[in-house]
Amino acid sequence: MNARDEILNRVRSALADVVQPDPTLDVAVGWTYGRATAMPDVLERFVEMTLDYKALVRRVPATEVPDAVADLLVAAGVGSAVLPAGLDATWRAAIVAAGIAVHEDEPQLSRRELNAIDAVVTASAVSIAETGTIVLDHAPDQGRRALTLVPDTHLVVVRADQVVSDVPEAVGRLAAVVAEGNPLTWISGPSATSDIELTRVEGVHGPRTLLVVLAD
Amino acid sequence: MTTEHVRRTPAPPEGTYLGMPKFATNAKVQLGDNQLRKNLRNATGTIRAKRVARVAEVPEWEELRLAGEAIKNRTLRHLDAYLVQLEESLTRAGAKVHWARDAAEANAIVVSLVKAKGVDEVVKVKSMATQEIELNEALEEAGIAAWETDLAELIVQLGHDRPSHILVPAIHRNRSEVREIFLREMKLYGTPAPDNLTDDPTVLAAAARTHLREKFLRAKVAVSGANFAVAETGTLVVVESEGNGRMCLTLPETLISVVGIEKVVPTLADLEVFMRLLPRSSTGERMNPYTSMWTGATPGDGPQDVHVVLIDNGRTRVLADPEGRPALRCIPCSACLNICPVYERVGGHAYGSVYPGPIGAVLTPQLRGTSSEIDKSLPFASTLCGACFEVCPVRIPIPDMLVHLRHQVADKKRHHPGVEQTAIAAAGWVLADRSHFELAQRAAALAGRLLPGRSHLGPLPWPASPWTDARDLPVPPSESFRAWWQRTRGETA
Ligand code: SF4
Numbered sequence: 001m002n003a004r005d006e007i008l009n010r011v012r013s014a015l016a017d018v019v020q021p022d023p024t025l026d027v028a029v030g031w032t033y034g035r036a037t038a039m040p041d042v043l044e045r046f047v048e049m050t051l052d053y054k055a056l057v058r059r060v061p062a063t064e065v066p067d068a069v070a071d072l073l074v075a076a077g078v079g080s081a082v083l084p085a086g087l088d089a090t091w092r093a094a095i096v097a098a099g100i101a102v103h104e105d106e107p108q109l110s111r112r113e114l115n116a117i118d119a120v121v122t123a124s125a126v127s128i129a130e131t132g133t134i135v136l137d138h139a140p141d142q143g144r145r146a147l148t149l150v151p152d153t154h155l156v157v158v159r160a161d162q163v164v165s166d167v168p169e170a171v172g173r174l175a176a177v178v179a180e181g182n183p184l185t186w187i188s189g190p191s192a193t194s195d196i197e198l199t200r201v202e203g204v205h206g207p208r209t210l211l212v213v214l215a216d
Numbered sequence: 217m218t219t220e221h222v223r224r225t226p227a228p229p230e231g232t233y234l235g236m237p238k239f240a241t242n243a244k245v246q247l248g249d250n251q252l253r254k255n256l257r258n259a260t261g262t263i264r265a266k267r268v269a270r271v272a273e274v275p276e277w278e279e280l281r282l283a284g285e286a287i288k289n290r291t292l293r294h295l296d297a298y299l300v301q302l303e304e305s306l307t308r309a310g311a312k313v314h315w316a317r318d319a320a321e322a323n324a325i326v327v328s329l330v331k332a333k334g335v336d337e338v339v340k341v342k343s344m345a346t347q348e349i350e351l352n353e354a355l356e357e358a359g360i361a362a363w364e365t366d367l368a369e370l371i372v373q374l375g376h377d378r379p380s381h382i383l384v385p386a387i388h389r390n391r392s393e394v395r396e397i398f399l400r401e402m403k404l405y406g407t408p409a410p411d412n413l414t415d416d417p418t419v420l421a422a423a424a425r426t427h428l429r430e431k432f433l434r435a436k437v438a439v440s441g442a443n444f445a446v447a448e449t450g451t452l453v454v455v456e457s458e459g460n461g462r463m464c465l466t467l468p469e470t471l472i473s474v475v476g477i478e479k480v481v482p483t484l485a486d487l488e489v490f491m492r493l494l495p496r497s498s499t500g501e502r503m504n505p506y507t508s509m510w511t512g513a514t515p516g517d518g519p520q521d522v523h524v525v526l527i528d529n530g531r532t533r534v535l536a537d538p539e540g541r542p543a544l545r546c547i548p549c550s551a552c553l554n555i556c557p558v559y560e561r562v563g564g565h566a567y568g569s570v571y572p573g574p575i576g577a578v579l580t581p582q583l584r585g586t587s588s589e590i591d592k593s594l595p596f597a598s599t600l601c602g603a604c605f606e607v608c609p610v611r612i613p614i615p616d617m618l619v620h621l622r623h624q625v626a627d628k629k630r631h632h633p634g635v636e637q638t639a640i641a642a643a644g645w646v647l648a649d650r651s652h653f654e655l656a657q658r659a660a661a662l663a664g665r666l667l668p669g670r671s672h673l674g675p676l677p678w679p680a681s682p683w684t685d686a687r688d689l690p691v692p693p694s695e696s697f698r699a700w701w702q703r704t705r706g707e708t709a
Contacts, residue, residue: 002315003315003317004303007299007315010532010533011299011477011532015296015536017538018294023294026290027286027289029286031279031286034485053505108516128503138514144516145462145508146517149463171487171488179449181511183510184507184508187506191457191459191505192457192458192505193367194384195368195384196386198262199417201421204367204458204460205425205428205458206458207459
C-alpha cells in the first residue's frame, strides 16, 4: 500500500469511535465568524498600535499622499526605490521629482539587483487596527513578495477605508483574493528579534525601517 | 589514512536525545547551571507577564479558547476527510503533495527532491516537524547542507548545540557566548563575522543578517514547516518575527514544506480564531511581526516548484486514543512552558526532546514510544498544578493526561500501589526547596523503572513552529518561588 492510503487508513481506524459522519453536526463550534471588535475610533487605534511597534506613521488627507511619500523617503535618506507596476501614478511622479532613482520590476529584477536598492513603495490590501497589522495581497500596486522583503526600507500607503477593527473582519475581506491564489503577507511593525537575552532588536532580515502613510 | 566524511554544517552535540539519562538526572545537571537558570527565569517571567497583559485586552478570550478547542476537535475527529480536501486544494493550486508514514520516509522524500534540483544546500525556516524527524542530519548525510536561518536557531547550529525552548531556543546562551560563537564559526561556513564584533545584540543581529543574506540571495531550495494548513483553500501559514521565514518562502525556486497531519484547519475563516490566539499566547504580542500565507504556486511570485510533505510519524497512534487525542490540538505557542514551575527551574534540555515543558512531558514518551530512561520519567516531571491547562489557547488538559499516564504505571504494578504516590508527592516537593529535588529524583527514578516499555498512548508528534520572538518588557525582579507562585496563581485564576 502506498503511504497516502496507509496513512488515511490509519486515520480512519484511529477514528472508529466517531460515528457522526458530518463534522459540523459532530462538533459544534460556538463562534460567530467575522464580527467587528468594538472600539471608539478604528483609525486612531490603528495609528496607536502601529506606533507601538516602532513603525513611523504619518496620517494625511488623501490629496497629500504623494508629497508625504516623497518627504518620508527623503527624510529616511533613501536614494533608490523599486516601484511595483501598478503603483499610483501621482506617487510615482512625486518620488521621481524628489530625485530618487526609480527601478521597475519588469523584467523581474534579480535578487542581487533588489538587494542593491534602498527602498520599496507599495499600496496595501487590508489593515487591522487592534493589532497594528498591514496585510499585502500582492496585487499590482504592491508587487510580488520579494519586492517588499529584500530592500531595507518599506514605505506602505494605507487608505482609511482599508482599515478594519480586528482580525475576523480582515480575514473576511481577504477570503476572495486568497481563493484566487494570491499570497498574503501580514506585517506588524518592522522585522524584530529578541533571541539574544530577550533584548529587542529592530530589524533582522526583513526591512529594518517601516514607514506608514495613512490616507484619510 | 581513513577518508572521513567532511561535514558541510556544524556538528550537533554528541549523543542522541534517546540516549539521555532520565529527567531527574538531567534536571540536576541543569539546576547546577546558573546561567541557564538565570536566563530561563528571566525569559519565562518576561514572556509570562506580556502574555497576561495581552490576553487581558481581549474580553472574549475564553470564547476564543473554546472556539479553538472546538475547531481542532472537529478537524481531528474527521481528519481523513480534511486531509483529502487539503490534498485536492493543494494540487489544484499547483503544489505537489507527498505523504510520509515516518521520519525516514519524510527525510528520503526531502533528500530526493533536493537532489533532483542538483543543489547541495538548502535554507531552512525554524520548524519543529523537521527537528522531530532530524532532517538536518539526514540532509548532511546526503551531502546537503541545511542552513538554519532563525537567529536563535543559527546560534544553536553554529554553537554545536540543541535548542532549549520552543520560542527562544538559544535562551541558555548569553551575549558574550553568542559573540564568541559567531567569531569562531561564521567564517567556517560563509560570510565571516566582522573583526570588531561586539556583544551588543543589535551588532550581533546585524552580523547574522549579513552572514545569512548571502545564503538567501543564492539559495535555490528552501525547507519550511507550517503553523496551519487550510483544507478549503490549500493555503499554508507560517508565523514568524525576523523575516527569515519570508526570505525562505519567497526567494528560492523550490519550496518544500514538511507539515504534520494535525496542522489542518477546515476553512480560511478559522484562521481568525487562531491568528488571535497564537501571538498573544506565544510571544505576548498582539500580532507577530510577519505572517506569510501562500496557496500552491503563484505565477510570477515566489517559488514555482512547491512541495508539501504530509507526515504521520506517530500522529495516527495518538489519534487512536481518545485520551491522547487532545494533545494533537497543540499550536506550539509555548505558554505552558513559560508558566511551568518545573520548566522554569530545569530548562528545556532536561526533557531530552525537541518538545520540552508540560506538553513535552505528555507527548515525548508517546511520540517516541521507547522504553528509554528519559521517556519513562517524563510523566513525573510535573507538579500537576494545573497552570498549563489554564494558559493553553486550545485547552489541552495536560495535567489530566499526565495523571492518565501515571495511572498506567499504577495499573501495571498494582502490587506496588505506593510507588506512584511517592513519585507524585516527591515531584511536588521539587519546588518547595532545591534539596527536595533529591527526593523527587529518587521517586521518579523508582517510578521510571516500573513504567512499561511503551505507553498506551502510542507515539505523539509535535507540530512545527517558526516562533522566535519575544519582545521586551521590564524584567520583573527575581522573587522567591513562593512569592511567584502566589502571584501567578492569582493571575491565572
Ligand atoms: S499545549 Fe497548549 S499551551 Fe502548550 S504549547 Fe501547545 S498550545 Fe501552547
